[in-house]
Amino acid sequence: EAQVTQNPRYLITVTGKKLTVTCSQNMNHEYMSWYRQDPGLGLRQIYYSMNVEVTDKGDVPEGYKVSRKEKRNFPLILESPSPNQTSLYFCASSLSGSGSQKTQYFGPGTRLLVL
């Protein structure tokens, strides 16, 4: 089944404790991205990757890191989480970055609470 998976789905952590949220897709998509969704603000892009070893900042990259060592995986790293990073996070992938191939397929989401 074609899908995007994220782990963990739920996470409670404390300020400053490094964490990684994994994202994997099995559709051989070139483009992957991370979003956070907060009430009243909609989806905001954190980072995106156009292909292996090619990543770039989205609208709200501060406090986050990503890597793309393999085409299928795109982990999101919070080196020192803070309470303002409490949010619902979505990973997404698309075939490429042009036209209708920009249709994004989203993972199920990771709900993060930073105390």
Next chain:
Amino acid sequence: GQNIDQPTEMTATEGAIVQINCTYQTSGFNGLFWYQQHAGEAPTFLSYNVLDGLEEKGRFSSFLSRSKGYSYLLLKELQMKDSASYLCVLSGGSYIPTFGRGTSLIVHP
């Protein structure tokens, strides 16, 4: 930059037709997406418009007018399961799409 406006919330009756509007200001874009998102779940693709006009797909249709900076999503024969948030998304030349804040649609019996 790009800016998208959608109504925050709409209500409608089961079996009815509802139109969710999206207006935008942008210097240029390639196409416009609509996604559906049920509460606590991932957004899922509904439609993509690149040319002006109406794209019909079953009970859902989407319309785009580039000259007016306007799009709408039309949902016919509403069902309770259509209660969700509907996201208007501009896809520009960059790799950063612009998401509207979404319209929460409540369908009641």
